Amino acid sequence: MNTQEVIKVENLRKAYGATLAVEDVSFEVMEGEIFGMVGPNGAGKTTTIECLEGLRKPDQGRLRVLGLDPQQESRELRRRTGIQLQQSSIPEKMKVWEALDLYASFYPDPANWEELLAQLGLEEKRNDFFSKLSGGQKQRLFIALALLPDPELIFLDELTTGLDPQARHAIWDLVRLVRAKGKTVLLTTHFMEEAERLCDRVVILDHGRIVALDTPQALIRDLGAEERIIFNLYTTLTPEFEKTLSMAGRIDVQGERITVNGSKSGTDSLVSDVVSLLTSNNVRFHDLHTEQPTLEDVFLSLTGRKMRE
Amino acid sequence: MKNLIKMTWVEAKLFLREPIGAFFTLVFPLVMLFLFGTIYGNKPSPYFNGYGTIDISVPAYTAMIIATTGLVGLVITMATYREKGVLRRLRTTPVSPLTVLSAQVIVLFLMTLLGMVLLIIAGKLVYNMRFEGNLISVLAGFVLSCLSFFALGFILSSLIPTARTAQVVGMVILYPMLFLSGAGFPRELLPETVKKISAFLPLTYVVNLLRGLWIGESWNLHLTELAILTIMLVAGVLVSVKLFRWE
Numbered sequence: 421m422n423t424q425e426v427i428k429v430e431n432l433r434k435a436y437g438a439t440l441a442v443e444d445v446s447f448e449v450m451e452g453e454i455f456g457m458v459g460p461n462g463a464g465k466t467t468t469i470e471c472l473e474g475l476r477k478p479d480q481g482r483l484r485v486l487g488l489d490p491q492q493e494s495r496e497l498r499r500r501t502g503i504q505l506q507q508s509s510i511p512e513k514m515k516v517w518e519a520l521d522l523y524a525s526f527y528p529d530p531a532n533w534e535e536l537l538a539q540l541g542l543e544e545k546r547n548d549f550f551s552k553l554s555g556g557q558k559q560r561l562f563i564a565l566a567l568l569p570d571p572e573l574i575f576l577d578e579l580t581t582g583l584d585p586q587a588r589h590a591i592w593d594l595v596r597l598v599r600a601k602g603k604t605v606l607l608t609t610h611f612m613e614e615a616e617r618l619c620d621r622v623v624i625l626d627h628g629r630i631v632a633l634d635t636p637q638a639l640i641r642d643l644g645a646e647e648r649i650i651f652n653l654y655t656t657l658t659p660e661f662e663k664t665l666s667m668a669g670r671i672d673v674q675g676e677r678i679t680v681n682g683s684k685s686g687t688d689s690l691v692s693d694v695v696s697l698l699t700s701n702n703v704r705f706h707d708l709h710t711e712q713p714t715l716e717d718v719f720l721s722l723t724g725r726k727m728r729e
Numbered sequence: 730m731k732n733l734i735k736m737t738w739v740e741a742k743l744f745l746r747e748p749i750g751a752f753f754t755l756v757f758p759l760v761m762l763f764l765f766g767t768i769y770g771n772k773p774s775p776y777f778n779g780y781g782t783i784d785i786s787v788p789a790y791t792a793m794i795i796a797t798t799g800l801v802g803l804v805i806t807m808a809t810y811r812e813k814g815v816l817r818r819l820r821t822t823p824v825s826p827l828t829v830l831s832a833q834v835i836v837l838f839l840m841t842l843l844g845m846v847l848l849i850i851a852g853k854l855v856y857n858m859r860f861e862g863n864l865i866s867v868l869a870g871f872v873l874s875c876l877s878f879f880a881l882g883f884i885l886s887s888l889i890p891t892a893r894t895a896q897v898v899g900m901v902i903l904y905p906m907l908f909l910s911g912a913g914f915p916r917e918l919l920p921e922t923v924k925k926i927s928a929f930l931p932l933t934y935v936v937n938l939l940r941g942l943w944i945g946e947s948w949n950l951h952l953t954e955l956a957i958l959t960i961m962l963v964a965g966v967l968v969s970v971k972l973f974r975w976e
Contacts, residue, residue, distance in 0.1 A: 473821065475817075475820065475821070495823055498821060498822055498823045499823045503821035505814065505817060505818060505821065507814050507817070508814035508815070508817045508818035508821075509813040509814045509815050509818060510815055510818060511743055511809075511810070511813075511815055512813075513743055513746040513747065514739065514743060518739050518742070521735065522732075522735050522736060522739050523822060525731050525732040525735040525736075526732050526822040526823055526824040527822070527823065565818075569822075
Protein backbone atom coordinates (compact mmCIF):
# COMPACT_ATOMS: atom_id res chain seq x y z
CA MET A 421 0.00 0.00 0.00
CA ASN A 422 1.25 3.38 -0.98
CA THR A 423 0.03 6.13 1.26
CA GLN A 424 2.48 8.87 0.42
CA GLU A 425 0.79 12.28 0.19
CA VAL A 426 1.54 14.06 -3.05
CA ILE A 427 -0.78 17.02 -2.52
CA LYS A 428 -2.10 18.45 0.70
CA VAL A 429 -4.57 21.32 0.70
CA GLU A 430 -5.75 22.89 3.93
CA ASN A 431 -8.48 25.52 4.09
CA LEU A 432 -7.83 27.01 0.69
CA ARG A 433 -9.62 30.29 0.09
CA LYS A 434 -9.46 32.48 -3.00
CA ALA A 435 -11.63 35.41 -4.04
CA TYR A 436 -11.56 37.58 -7.16
CA GLY A 437 -12.63 40.97 -5.94
CA ALA A 438 -16.00 40.48 -4.30
CA THR A 439 -16.54 37.07 -5.90
CA LEU A 440 -15.59 34.19 -3.71
CA ALA A 441 -14.18 31.44 -5.94
CA VAL A 442 -13.10 28.84 -3.39
CA GLU A 443 -13.60 28.62 0.35
CA ASP A 444 -12.51 26.19 3.01
CA VAL A 445 -11.31 23.55 0.56
CA SER A 446 -9.16 20.81 2.08
CA PHE A 447 -8.13 17.47 0.63
CA GLU A 448 -5.19 15.20 0.04
CA VAL A 449 -4.05 13.36 -3.05
CA MET A 450 -2.10 10.14 -2.60
CA GLU A 451 0.73 8.89 -4.72
CA GLY A 452 -0.35 6.87 -7.75
CA GLU A 453 -4.01 7.77 -7.73
CA ILE A 454 -6.20 9.46 -10.30
CA PHE A 455 -7.91 12.14 -8.27
CA GLY A 456 -10.76 14.09 -9.80
CA MET A 457 -12.25 17.45 -8.99
CA VAL A 458 -15.77 17.59 -10.35
CA GLY A 459 -18.52 20.13 -10.35
CA PRO A 460 -20.34 22.49 -12.65
CA ASN A 461 -18.66 25.43 -14.37
CA GLY A 462 -17.78 28.07 -11.81
CA ALA A 463 -17.55 25.59 -8.93
CA GLY A 464 -13.93 26.56 -8.26
CA LYS A 465 -12.14 23.61 -9.86
CA THR A 466 -9.82 25.63 -12.08
CA THR A 467 -9.06 28.13 -9.31
CA THR A 468 -8.08 25.27 -7.03
CA ILE A 469 -5.91 23.50 -9.59
CA GLU A 470 -4.22 26.77 -10.61
CA CYS A 471 -3.40 27.55 -7.00
CA LEU A 472 -1.79 24.11 -6.76
CA GLU A 473 0.15 24.72 -9.97
CA GLY A 474 1.48 27.97 -8.54
CA LEU A 475 -0.24 30.06 -11.21
CA ARG A 476 -2.54 31.78 -8.71
CA LYS A 477 -1.86 33.00 -5.23
CA PRO A 478 -4.30 31.76 -2.60
CA ASP A 479 -5.76 34.32 -0.20
CA GLN A 480 -5.62 31.83 2.63
CA GLY A 481 -4.74 28.23 3.25
CA ARG A 482 -1.76 25.94 3.31
CA LEU A 483 -0.75 24.12 0.14
CA ARG A 484 1.96 21.52 -0.29
CA VAL A 485 2.59 19.92 -3.66
CA LEU A 486 5.33 17.26 -3.81
CA GLY A 487 6.38 18.70 -0.47
CA LEU A 488 6.88 22.15 -2.03
CA ASP A 489 5.18 25.49 -1.58
CA PRO A 490 3.67 26.29 -5.00
CA GLN A 491 4.28 30.04 -4.60
CA GLN A 492 7.74 30.06 -3.04
CA GLU A 493 9.22 27.09 -4.88
CA SER A 494 7.52 27.38 -8.24
CA ARG A 495 10.65 26.80 -10.37
CA GLU A 496 11.34 23.47 -8.67
CA LEU A 497 7.66 22.56 -8.85
CA ARG A 498 7.52 23.23 -12.59
CA ARG A 499 10.47 20.95 -13.18
CA ARG A 500 8.67 18.08 -11.47
CA THR A 501 5.06 18.50 -12.59
CA GLY A 502 3.33 18.26 -15.94
CA ILE A 503 0.54 20.71 -16.54
CA GLN A 504 -2.27 20.80 -19.05
CA LEU A 505 -4.19 24.05 -18.82
CA GLN A 506 -7.81 24.65 -19.67
CA GLN A 507 -6.96 27.70 -21.73
CA SER A 508 -3.60 27.76 -23.40
CA SER A 509 -2.03 27.21 -26.74
CA ILE A 510 1.15 27.06 -28.75
CA PRO A 511 1.79 29.19 -31.85
CA GLU A 512 -0.45 28.24 -34.78
CA LYS A 513 2.41 27.63 -37.18
CA MET A 514 4.55 25.62 -34.84
CA LYS A 515 4.93 22.01 -35.98
CA VAL A 516 4.13 19.15 -33.63
CA TRP A 517 7.73 17.92 -33.46
CA GLU A 518 9.04 21.46 -32.96
CA ALA A 519 6.79 21.99 -29.97
CA LEU A 520 7.93 18.75 -28.36
CA ASP A 521 11.58 19.38 -29.14
CA LEU A 522 11.39 22.95 -27.80
CA TYR A 523 9.51 22.07 -24.61
CA ALA A 524 11.85 19.14 -23.97
CA SER A 525 14.76 21.61 -23.90
CA PHE A 526 13.21 23.34 -20.87
CA TYR A 527 13.71 20.33 -18.59
CA PRO A 528 16.95 18.94 -17.19
CA ASP A 529 16.04 15.31 -17.80
CA PRO A 530 13.10 15.16 -20.21
CA ALA A 531 11.21 12.09 -21.37
CA ASN A 532 11.98 10.91 -24.90
CA TRP A 533 9.57 12.92 -27.03
CA GLU A 534 9.86 10.58 -30.01
CA GLU A 535 8.43 7.82 -27.83
CA LEU A 536 5.67 10.07 -26.53
CA LEU A 537 4.76 10.95 -30.09
CA ALA A 538 4.29 7.29 -30.92
CA GLN A 539 2.49 6.50 -27.65
CA LEU A 540 -0.02 9.28 -28.18
CA GLY A 541 -0.62 8.31 -31.79
CA LEU A 542 0.71 11.56 -33.19
CA GLU A 543 3.52 10.14 -35.29
CA GLU A 544 1.79 10.86 -38.58
CA LYS A 545 1.18 14.43 -37.46
CA ARG A 546 4.73 15.24 -36.48
CA ASN A 547 5.26 17.67 -39.36
CA ASP A 548 1.84 19.28 -39.18
CA PHE A 549 1.23 22.79 -37.95
CA PHE A 550 -0.55 23.04 -34.62
CA SER A 551 -3.43 24.88 -36.33
CA LYS A 552 -4.07 21.86 -38.59
CA LEU A 553 -4.71 19.43 -35.72
CA SER A 554 -8.19 18.33 -34.66
CA GLY A 555 -9.44 19.03 -31.14
CA GLY A 556 -8.52 15.54 -29.97
CA GLN A 557 -5.07 15.74 -31.54
CA LYS A 558 -4.42 19.09 -29.88
CA GLN A 559 -5.40 17.62 -26.52
CA ARG A 560 -3.11 14.65 -27.10
CA LEU A 561 -0.27 17.03 -27.93
CA PHE A 562 -0.94 18.94 -24.70
CA ILE A 563 -0.84 15.67 -22.78
CA ALA A 564 2.47 14.89 -24.48
CA LEU A 565 3.80 18.30 -23.43
CA ALA A 566 2.60 17.67 -19.89
CA LEU A 567 4.42 14.31 -19.88
CA LEU A 568 7.69 15.76 -21.22
CA PRO A 569 9.21 16.57 -17.82
CA ASP A 570 8.70 12.90 -16.93
CA PRO A 571 6.71 14.30 -14.00
CA GLU A 572 5.81 12.68 -10.70
CA LEU A 573 2.51 14.54 -10.77
CA ILE A 574 0.40 15.62 -13.70
CA PHE A 575 -2.39 18.21 -13.67
CA LEU A 576 -5.11 17.93 -16.29
CA ASP A 577 -7.70 20.71 -16.38
CA GLU A 578 -10.89 19.98 -18.35
CA LEU A 579 -9.09 17.41 -20.40
CA THR A 580 -11.85 16.24 -22.69
CA THR A 581 -14.11 19.27 -22.97
CA GLY A 582 -15.19 19.74 -26.56
CA LEU A 583 -14.12 16.26 -27.69
CA ASP A 584 -16.37 13.68 -29.27
CA PRO A 585 -17.04 10.48 -27.29
CA GLN A 586 -14.52 8.44 -29.27
CA ALA A 587 -11.70 10.91 -28.68
CA ARG A 588 -12.74 11.14 -25.05
CA HIS A 589 -12.43 7.39 -24.54
CA ALA A 590 -9.02 7.40 -26.21
CA ILE A 591 -7.87 10.14 -23.82
CA TRP A 592 -9.15 8.18 -20.82
CA ASP A 593 -7.04 5.22 -21.89
CA LEU A 594 -4.03 7.52 -22.05
CA VAL A 595 -4.63 8.83 -18.55
CA ARG A 596 -4.87 5.25 -17.23
CA LEU A 597 -1.60 4.50 -19.00
CA VAL A 598 0.03 7.46 -17.28
CA ARG A 599 -1.15 6.22 -13.91
CA ALA A 600 0.09 2.71 -14.72
CA LYS A 601 3.57 4.23 -14.91
CA GLY A 602 3.24 5.16 -11.26
CA LYS A 603 2.43 8.83 -11.76
CA THR A 604 -0.19 10.72 -9.81
CA VAL A 605 -2.94 12.47 -11.75
CA LEU A 606 -5.06 15.37 -10.56
CA LEU A 607 -7.78 16.23 -13.03
CA THR A 608 -10.82 18.45 -13.19
CA THR A 609 -13.92 17.71 -15.19
CA HIS A 610 -17.54 18.71 -15.39
CA PHE A 611 -18.45 15.34 -16.92
CA MET A 612 -19.66 13.16 -14.10
CA GLU A 613 -19.30 10.11 -16.29
CA GLU A 614 -15.63 10.91 -16.81
CA ALA A 615 -15.04 11.22 -13.08
CA GLU A 616 -16.91 8.01 -12.40
CA ARG A 617 -15.08 5.94 -14.98
CA LEU A 618 -11.62 7.36 -14.63
CA CYS A 619 -11.02 8.51 -11.07
CA ASP A 620 -10.03 6.52 -8.01
CA ARG A 621 -11.37 9.27 -5.79
CA VAL A 622 -13.33 12.41 -6.48
CA VAL A 623 -14.03 15.62 -4.68
CA ILE A 624 -17.29 17.27 -5.68
CA LEU A 625 -17.22 21.06 -5.58
CA ASP A 626 -20.17 23.38 -5.76
CA HIS A 627 -20.05 27.17 -5.38
CA GLY A 628 -16.45 26.96 -4.23
CA ARG A 629 -17.02 24.48 -1.45
CA ILE A 630 -16.54 20.74 -1.08
CA VAL A 631 -19.84 18.89 -0.98
CA ALA A 632 -18.46 15.34 -1.08
CA LEU A 633 -15.15 13.50 -1.16
CA ASP A 634 -14.78 9.74 -1.65
CA THR A 635 -14.45 7.02 -4.27
CA PRO A 636 -17.16 7.29 -6.95
CA GLN A 637 -18.48 3.87 -5.91
CA ALA A 638 -18.79 4.84 -2.26
CA LEU A 639 -20.49 8.10 -3.13
CA ILE A 640 -23.03 6.25 -5.22
CA ARG A 641 -23.48 3.56 -2.61
CA ASP A 642 -23.97 6.11 0.16
CA LEU A 643 -26.66 7.69 -1.89
CA GLY A 644 -28.65 4.54 -1.16
CA ALA A 645 -30.25 4.87 -4.51
CA GLU A 646 -31.89 1.88 -6.04
CA GLU A 647 -30.94 -0.01 -9.09
CA ARG A 648 -33.58 -0.52 -11.70
CA ILE A 649 -33.99 -3.57 -13.94
CA ILE A 650 -36.24 -3.29 -16.93
CA PHE A 651 -37.29 -6.13 -19.23
CA ASN A 652 -40.15 -7.28 -21.45
CA LEU A 653 -41.98 -10.58 -21.15
CA TYR A 654 -43.41 -12.63 -24.01
CA THR A 655 -46.44 -13.51 -21.91
CA THR A 656 -48.29 -11.72 -19.18
CA LEU A 657 -46.98 -11.94 -15.67
CA THR A 658 -48.55 -14.67 -13.60
CA PRO A 659 -49.56 -13.69 -10.05
CA GLU A 660 -47.39 -16.48 -8.60
CA PHE A 661 -44.28 -15.29 -10.37
CA GLU A 662 -45.00 -11.68 -9.48
CA LYS A 663 -44.96 -12.73 -5.86
CA THR A 664 -41.65 -14.56 -6.29
CA LEU A 665 -40.14 -11.64 -8.09
CA SER A 666 -41.22 -9.11 -5.51
CA MET A 667 -38.74 -10.70 -3.12
CA ALA A 668 -36.04 -9.05 -5.21
CA GLY A 669 -37.56 -5.59 -5.27
CA ARG A 670 -40.55 -3.40 -5.92
CA ILE A 671 -42.34 -4.27 -9.12
CA ASP A 672 -43.95 -2.02 -11.60
CA VAL A 673 -45.96 -3.66 -14.39
CA GLN A 674 -46.95 -1.94 -17.61
CA GLY A 675 -48.39 -4.64 -19.83
CA GLU A 676 -45.47 -6.88 -20.77
CA ARG A 677 -42.91 -4.34 -19.61
CA ILE A 678 -41.70 -5.05 -16.11
CA THR A 679 -39.56 -2.77 -13.93
CA VAL A 680 -37.91 -4.03 -10.76
CA ASN A 681 -36.60 -1.41 -8.31
CA GLY A 682 -34.34 -2.51 -5.53
CA SER A 683 -30.90 -2.55 -4.03
CA LYS A 684 -28.58 -5.47 -4.12
CA SER A 685 -29.08 -8.24 -1.61
CA GLY A 686 -25.95 -9.57 0.03
CA THR A 687 -23.19 -10.17 -2.48
CA ASP A 688 -25.27 -10.66 -5.59
CA SER A 689 -26.33 -7.71 -7.64
CA LEU A 690 -29.99 -7.09 -8.31
CA VAL A 691 -29.51 -8.08 -11.93
CA SER A 692 -28.29 -11.56 -11.10
CA ASP A 693 -31.10 -12.00 -8.56
CA VAL A 694 -33.70 -11.07 -11.13
CA VAL A 695 -32.17 -13.05 -13.98
CA SER A 696 -31.78 -16.18 -11.90
CA LEU A 697 -35.41 -15.93 -10.77
CA LEU A 698 -36.51 -15.55 -14.38
CA THR A 699 -34.49 -18.50 -15.66
CA SER A 700 -35.22 -20.83 -12.74
CA ASN A 701 -38.96 -20.21 -13.27
CA ASN A 702 -38.62 -20.69 -17.03
CA VAL A 703 -39.97 -17.23 -17.79
CA ARG A 704 -38.81 -16.04 -21.20
CA PHE A 705 -37.88 -12.35 -21.49
CA HIS A 706 -36.22 -9.94 -23.89
CA ASP A 707 -34.63 -6.49 -23.97
CA LEU A 708 -33.40 -6.56 -20.42
CA HIS A 709 -31.38 -3.58 -19.29
CA THR A 710 -30.38 -1.94 -16.05
CA GLU A 711 -30.31 1.62 -14.88
CA GLN A 712 -27.89 2.40 -12.12
CA PRO A 713 -27.45 5.58 -10.14
CA THR A 714 -24.51 7.68 -11.25
CA LEU A 715 -22.41 10.48 -9.83
CA GLU A 716 -24.88 12.72 -11.60
CA ASP A 717 -27.55 11.45 -9.16
CA VAL A 718 -25.14 12.00 -6.28
CA PHE A 719 -24.68 15.62 -7.33
CA LEU A 720 -28.41 16.05 -7.72
CA SER A 721 -29.15 14.71 -4.26
CA LEU A 722 -26.38 16.77 -2.62
CA THR A 723 -27.15 20.09 -4.23
CA GLY A 724 -30.72 19.73 -5.37
CA ARG A 725 -29.64 20.78 -8.86
CA LYS A 726 -28.63 19.00 -12.00
CA MET A 727 -25.04 19.34 -13.17
CA ARG A 728 -25.78 20.78 -16.57
CA GLU A 729 -27.98 23.69 -15.68
CA MET B 730 21.41 28.38 -22.95
CA LYS B 731 20.36 25.30 -24.87
CA ASN B 732 16.74 26.34 -24.54
CA LEU B 733 17.45 29.92 -25.67
CA ILE B 734 19.12 28.67 -28.84
CA LYS B 735 16.30 26.25 -29.54
CA MET B 736 13.63 28.83 -28.86
CA THR B 737 15.36 31.43 -31.05
CA TRP B 738 15.59 28.92 -33.88
CA VAL B 739 11.90 27.97 -33.65
CA GLU B 740 10.83 31.62 -33.37
CA ALA B 741 12.90 32.46 -36.46
CA LYS B 742 11.08 29.75 -38.41
CA LEU B 743 7.74 31.02 -37.12
CA PHE B 744 8.65 34.54 -38.23
CA LEU B 745 9.40 33.40 -41.75
CA ARG B 746 6.18 31.34 -41.87
CA GLU B 747 4.13 34.49 -41.29
CA PRO B 748 4.11 35.92 -44.83
CA ILE B 749 2.99 39.44 -43.85
CA GLY B 750 5.69 40.02 -41.25
CA ALA B 751 8.41 38.64 -43.49
CA PHE B 752 7.14 40.73 -46.41
CA PHE B 753 7.26 44.06 -44.57
CA THR B 754 10.66 43.34 -43.09
CA LEU B 755 12.47 41.80 -46.02
CA VAL B 756 10.62 42.47 -49.27
CA PHE B 757 8.72 45.76 -48.99
CA PRO B 758 11.84 47.92 -48.31
CA LEU B 759 13.44 46.44 -51.45
CA VAL B 760 10.31 47.24 -53.45
CA MET B 761 10.51 50.84 -52.23
CA LEU B 762 14.20 50.98 -53.09
CA PHE B 763 13.64 49.76 -56.64
CA LEU B 764 10.61 52.00 -57.09
CA PHE B 765 12.38 55.23 -56.12
CA GLY B 766 15.63 54.03 -57.69
CA THR B 767 13.83 53.61 -60.99
CA ILE B 768 12.23 57.05 -60.73
CA TYR B 769 15.17 59.10 -59.44
CA GLY B 770 18.25 56.95 -60.00
CA ASN B 771 21.16 57.64 -57.66
CA LYS B 772 22.70 60.78 -59.17
CA PRO B 773 24.24 63.24 -56.70
CA SER B 774 21.67 65.88 -55.96
CA PRO B 775 21.93 69.36 -54.37
CA TYR B 776 18.80 68.52 -52.36
CA PHE B 777 20.73 65.86 -50.46
CA ASN B 778 24.08 67.65 -50.05
CA GLY B 779 25.56 65.96 -53.06
CA TYR B 780 24.29 62.43 -52.27
CA GLY B 781 21.85 60.48 -54.40
CA THR B 782 18.36 59.23 -53.56
CA ILE B 783 19.57 55.69 -52.93
CA ASP B 784 22.48 56.83 -50.75
CA ILE B 785 20.11 58.49 -48.33
CA SER B 786 17.26 56.01 -48.71
CA VAL B 787 19.10 52.88 -47.56
CA PRO B 788 19.71 54.17 -43.99
CA ALA B 789 16.22 55.73 -43.95
CA TYR B 790 14.57 52.46 -45.03
CA THR B 791 16.64 50.67 -42.41
CA ALA B 792 14.95 52.95 -39.87
CA MET B 793 11.62 52.00 -41.45
CA ILE B 794 12.36 48.30 -40.94
CA ILE B 795 13.35 48.93 -37.32
CA ALA B 796 10.07 50.73 -36.68
CA THR B 797 8.04 48.03 -38.44
CA THR B 798 9.56 45.11 -36.56
CA GLY B 799 9.58 46.94 -33.23
CA LEU B 800 6.15 48.54 -33.29
CA VAL B 801 4.17 46.07 -35.39
CA GLY B 802 5.91 42.67 -35.60
CA LEU B 803 6.90 42.47 -31.96
CA VAL B 804 3.67 43.96 -30.65
CA ILE B 805 1.43 41.65 -32.67
CA THR B 806 3.46 38.56 -31.77
CA MET B 807 3.47 39.35 -28.06
CA ALA B 808 -0.21 40.33 -28.01
CA THR B 809 -1.13 37.14 -29.89
CA TYR B 810 0.97 34.99 -27.56
CA ARG B 811 -0.68 36.58 -24.57
CA GLU B 812 -4.21 36.42 -25.98
CA LYS B 813 -3.99 32.80 -27.16
CA GLY B 814 -2.35 31.54 -23.98
CA VAL B 815 1.03 30.74 -25.53
CA LEU B 816 2.74 32.65 -22.73
CA ARG B 817 0.50 30.96 -20.19
CA ARG B 818 1.56 27.57 -21.52
CA LEU B 819 5.23 28.58 -21.30
CA ARG B 820 4.69 29.77 -17.76
CA THR B 821 3.89 26.21 -16.66
CA THR B 822 7.44 25.16 -17.56
CA PRO B 823 10.71 26.04 -15.83
CA VAL B 824 11.74 28.30 -18.72
CA SER B 825 12.47 31.85 -17.53
CA PRO B 826 10.61 34.87 -18.91
CA LEU B 827 13.97 36.35 -19.84
CA THR B 828 14.61 33.44 -22.22
CA VAL B 829 11.21 33.87 -23.84
CA LEU B 830 11.69 37.60 -24.38
CA SER B 831 15.33 37.28 -25.43
CA ALA B 832 14.40 34.81 -28.15
CA GLN B 833 11.93 37.38 -29.53
CA VAL B 834 14.50 40.17 -29.42
CA ILE B 835 17.21 38.09 -31.08
CA VAL B 836 14.93 36.92 -33.89
CA LEU B 837 13.57 40.40 -34.61
CA PHE B 838 17.06 41.84 -34.47
CA LEU B 839 18.42 39.27 -36.91
CA MET B 840 15.48 39.75 -39.28
CA THR B 841 15.92 43.54 -39.17
CA LEU B 842 19.63 43.09 -39.81
CA LEU B 843 18.84 40.81 -42.73
CA GLY B 844 16.44 43.43 -44.11
CA MET B 845 19.22 46.04 -43.94
CA VAL B 846 21.77 43.73 -45.53
CA LEU B 847 19.40 43.04 -48.43
CA LEU B 848 18.98 46.80 -48.93
CA ILE B 849 22.74 47.32 -48.91
CA ILE B 850 23.35 44.52 -51.39
CA ALA B 851 20.65 45.83 -53.74
CA GLY B 852 21.87 49.42 -53.34
CA LYS B 853 25.47 48.44 -54.06
CA LEU B 854 24.81 46.11 -56.96
CA VAL B 855 22.08 48.00 -58.75
CA TYR B 856 22.66 51.66 -57.89
CA ASN B 857 26.32 51.77 -56.91
CA MET B 858 25.40 53.15 -53.49
CA ARG B 859 28.02 55.26 -51.67
CA PHE B 860 28.89 54.28 -48.13
CA GLU B 861 31.35 56.55 -46.33
CA GLY B 862 30.72 55.53 -42.75
CA ASN B 863 32.61 53.41 -40.30
CA LEU B 864 31.09 49.93 -40.26
CA ILE B 865 31.46 49.46 -36.49
CA SER B 866 29.97 52.85 -35.82
CA VAL B 867 27.00 52.23 -38.11
CA LEU B 868 26.40 48.82 -36.53
CA ALA B 869 26.50 50.36 -33.06
CA GLY B 870 23.92 52.94 -34.12
CA PHE B 871 21.82 50.17 -35.66
CA VAL B 872 21.91 48.06 -32.49
CA LEU B 873 20.99 51.03 -30.28
CA SER B 874 18.11 51.98 -32.60
CA CYS B 875 16.78 48.41 -32.73
CA LEU B 876 16.90 47.88 -28.98
CA SER B 877 15.29 51.22 -28.13
CA PHE B 878 12.44 50.52 -30.54
CA PHE B 879 12.00 46.95 -29.33
CA ALA B 880 11.78 48.32 -25.77
CA LEU B 881 9.06 50.68 -26.95
CA GLY B 882 7.33 47.71 -28.60
CA PHE B 883 7.37 45.73 -25.33
CA ILE B 884 5.72 48.64 -23.53
CA LEU B 885 3.01 48.81 -26.19
CA SER B 886 2.46 45.07 -26.10
CA SER B 887 1.97 45.16 -22.32
CA LEU B 888 -0.69 47.82 -22.67
CA ILE B 889 -2.58 46.25 -25.54
CA PRO B 890 -5.03 43.47 -24.70
CA THR B 891 -5.56 41.69 -28.03
CA ALA B 892 -3.78 40.95 -31.28
CA ARG B 893 -6.42 42.82 -33.22
CA THR B 894 -5.96 45.99 -31.23
CA ALA B 895 -2.21 45.56 -31.58
CA GLN B 896 -2.56 45.54 -35.34
CA VAL B 897 -4.61 48.73 -35.35
CA VAL B 898 -2.50 50.59 -32.78
CA GLY B 899 0.72 49.53 -34.51
CA MET B 900 -0.48 50.84 -37.85
CA VAL B 901 -1.86 54.07 -36.42
CA ILE B 902 1.43 54.84 -34.73
CA LEU B 903 3.65 53.50 -37.51
CA TYR B 904 2.28 55.05 -40.68
CA PRO B 905 2.28 58.74 -39.78
CA MET B 906 5.67 58.23 -38.17
CA LEU B 907 7.11 56.66 -41.33
CA PHE B 908 6.09 59.67 -43.41
CA LEU B 909 6.86 62.42 -40.92
CA SER B 910 10.19 61.17 -39.62
CA GLY B 911 11.92 60.96 -42.97
CA ALA B 912 12.08 57.16 -42.90
CA GLY B 913 9.74 56.45 -45.79
CA PHE B 914 10.52 59.58 -47.67
CA PRO B 915 13.43 62.09 -47.46
CA ARG B 916 12.85 64.78 -44.87
CA GLU B 917 14.43 67.38 -47.15
CA LEU B 918 11.22 67.21 -49.17
CA LEU B 919 8.95 67.96 -46.21
CA PRO B 920 7.65 71.46 -45.47
CA GLU B 921 9.03 73.35 -42.43
CA THR B 922 5.93 72.89 -40.24
CA VAL B 923 6.03 69.14 -40.72
CA LYS B 924 9.71 69.10 -39.83
CA LYS B 925 8.76 70.69 -36.49
CA ILE B 926 6.32 67.86 -35.77
CA SER B 927 8.95 65.30 -36.64
CA ALA B 928 11.08 66.44 -33.70
CA PHE B 929 8.52 64.72 -31.45
CA LEU B 930 8.76 61.35 -33.18
CA PRO B 931 11.27 58.83 -31.85
CA LEU B 932 11.86 57.47 -35.34
CA THR B 933 13.24 60.84 -36.49
CA TYR B 934 16.22 60.29 -34.22
CA VAL B 935 16.89 56.88 -35.69
CA VAL B 936 16.76 58.30 -39.22
CA ASN B 937 19.08 61.20 -38.31
CA LEU B 938 21.54 58.96 -36.54
CA LEU B 939 21.74 56.29 -39.23
CA ARG B 940 21.90 58.76 -42.10
CA GLY B 941 24.64 60.71 -40.36
CA LEU B 942 26.72 57.66 -39.46
CA TRP B 943 26.19 56.32 -42.97
CA ILE B 944 28.03 59.27 -44.54
CA GLY B 945 30.80 59.13 -41.96
CA GLU B 946 29.67 61.76 -39.48
CA SER B 947 31.05 61.41 -35.98
CA TRP B 948 28.91 60.42 -32.95
CA ASN B 949 29.79 63.86 -31.54
CA LEU B 950 27.38 65.38 -34.03
CA HIS B 951 24.65 63.02 -32.86
CA LEU B 952 24.71 63.29 -29.09
CA THR B 953 21.03 64.29 -29.04
CA GLU B 954 20.08 61.11 -30.90
CA LEU B 955 22.36 59.05 -28.65
CA ALA B 956 20.77 60.55 -25.53
CA ILE B 957 17.17 60.20 -26.69
CA LEU B 958 17.53 56.63 -27.92
CA THR B 959 19.41 55.59 -24.78
CA ILE B 960 16.73 57.11 -22.56
CA MET B 961 14.07 55.29 -24.62
CA LEU B 962 15.94 52.03 -24.21
CA VAL B 963 16.48 52.31 -20.46
CA ALA B 964 13.01 53.64 -19.73
CA GLY B 965 11.49 51.07 -22.06
CA VAL B 966 13.20 48.15 -20.35
CA LEU B 967 12.29 49.41 -16.86
CA VAL B 968 8.67 50.07 -17.75
CA SER B 969 8.14 46.87 -19.68
CA VAL B 970 9.67 44.75 -16.90
CA LYS B 971 7.21 46.45 -14.55
CA LEU B 972 4.26 45.97 -16.90
CA PHE B 973 5.03 42.49 -18.18
CA ARG B 974 2.17 40.03 -17.80
CA TRP B 975 2.04 36.37 -18.77
CA GLU B 976 -1.69 36.58 -19.39
